[in-house]
Amino acid sequence: MLPAISSQKPDELTGWLAQSGEPAYRADQILRWVHKGSISGWSQMRNIPDSLKKKLSSHFSFSSVKLVHKQGGIDTTIKFLWKLSDGQYVESVLIPASPSLYGETSDRHTLCISTQVGCAYGCKFCASGLEGFKRNLNPGEVIDQVLGVEALFKKRISSDRRLITNLVIMGMGEPLANYDNLLDALNVLNSNWSANIGARKITISTSGLVPQIIKLSDQPKQYRLAISLHGATDEVRNKIMPINRKYSLSKLSDAVEIYQSRKNGSITLEYILIEGINDGIDQVPHLAILSERLRAKVNIIPYNSVEGLGYKRPSITIQERFVRALIDKGVRATLRREKGHDIDAACGQLRLKAEKKLDSGEN
Ligand code: SF4
Numbered sequence: 001m002l003p004a005i006s007s008q009k010p011d012e013l014t015g016w017l018a019q020s021g022e023p024a025y026r027a028d029q030i031l032r033w034v035h036k037g038s039i040s041g042w043s044q045m046r047n048i049p050d051s052l053k054k055k056l057s058s059h060f061s062f063s064s065v066k067l068v069h070k071q072g073g074i075d076t077t078i079k080f081l082w083k084l085s086d087g088q089y090v091e092s093v094l095i096p097a098s099p100s101l102y103g104e105t106s107d108r109h110t111l112c113i114s115t116q117v118g119c120a121y122g123c124k125f126c127a128s129g130l131e132g133f134k135r136n137l138n139p140g141e142v143i144d145q146v147l148g149v150e151a152l153f154k155k156r157i158s159s160d161r162r163l164i165t166n167l168v169i170m171g172m173g174e175p176l177a178n179y180d181n182l183l184d185a186l187n188v189l190n191s192n193w194s195a196n197i198g199a200r201k202i203t204i205s206t207s208g209l210v211p212q213i214i215k216l217s218d219q220p221k222q223y224r225l226a227i228s229l230h231g232a233t234d235e236v237r238n239k240i241m242p243i244n245r246k247y248s249l250s251k252l253s254d255a256v257e258i259y260q261s262r263k264n265g266s267i268t269l270e271y272i273l274i275e276g277i278n279d280g281i282d283q284v285p286h287l288a289i290l291s292e293r294l295r296a297k298v299n300i301i302p303y304n305s306v307e308g309l310g311y312k313r314p315s316i317t318i319q320e321r322f323v324r325a326l327i328d329k330g331v332r333a334t335l336r337r338e339k340g341h342d343i344d345a346a347c348g349q350l351r352l353k354a355e356k357k358l359d360s361g362e363n
Pocket of ligand 1: 172
């Protein structure tokens with residue numbers, strides 16, 4: 001597998017150019033094409049000589065992700081299924097702030113990206129973990145999800161305006177279990193020579209990896225932190241999230257408090273509401289206490305059912321009762337209503353379908 005050109009930093013590329021007998025100024029030209037050009041191949045680098053393009057293509061892959069399926073638009077979100085060079089699949093989801101990508105009422109577009117193929121953490125309601133963990137994505141595979149989507153919508157990008165303004169790291173995989181590759185990729189995407197996405201516009205979501213949350217609080221960038229909570233007591237969390245047996249709510253809250261005190265950024269608690277599991281009103285006081293302690297807002301996300309799993313979305317009455325009870329306790333709580341965009345729960349389904357098709361010989 002050749003390294004992706006997108007994961008090369010300016011000094012690394014300059015070093016490679018020197019070794020290849022090429023002038024240093026080419027690094028700036030190449031990086032500009034890769035990160036700001038929204039192009040889809042070496043041949044489109046108009047000011048790069050063919051001899052250098054040939055050298056580049058034998059040392060680097062232009063993109064480490066290949067689009068195999070795009071779905072959505074009607075319900076305001078678009079899902080992308082990418083094939084990696086070893087034949088594995090991952091997903092990304094584009095979420096416009098406006099009613100539709102073509103509706104033009106807001107320029108904000110958030111991309112939710114994956115960090116692993118599969119997931120080892122086995123949350124009971126989640127499609128991503130259904131077939132276990134396959135491998136970590138390398139930095140290029142994380143970066144190329146962003147550049148790949150921007151290349152698809154290149155008409156909406158100009159030199160001073162990019163399509164993707166916000167990133168959420170909530171796709172397939174536990175991001176903090178791939179800590180080094182993720183941070184490497186985010187530091188590139190945050191750079192002004194790349195996508196220039198502000199650290200405060202990048203939200204890293206974790207199911208609760210305590211040591212990595214503390215490690216994240218030690219690095220210099222102000223990334224936002226979201227916790228996939230999905231239960232406000234150990235009893236409920238233990239039932240659906242095996243990670244809680246290792247890092248209980250008390251240990252998790254201590255770590256998030258450290259993050260909060262060092263980064264002074266707002267924390268989000270993500271809470272997928274699942275019928276009969278965590279939608280009882282008895283969870284509300286515990287959630288309110290946690291939210292107050294961590295100065296966190298709470299996102300309530302009605303569950304999106306996953307084929308092969310028996311969990312269900314609660315009725316609208318139950319959803320509204322839960323959120324109302326939280327608000328009555330002074331919690332900043334929102335109910336997310338978008339269809340097809342229950343990222344934590346639904347992510348991974350496209351990939352499973354693609355793998356089943358391949359197993360059955362369809363294409
Ligand atoms: S919810 Fe997140 S951590 Fe849990 S299995 Fe799914 S991808 Fe992994």
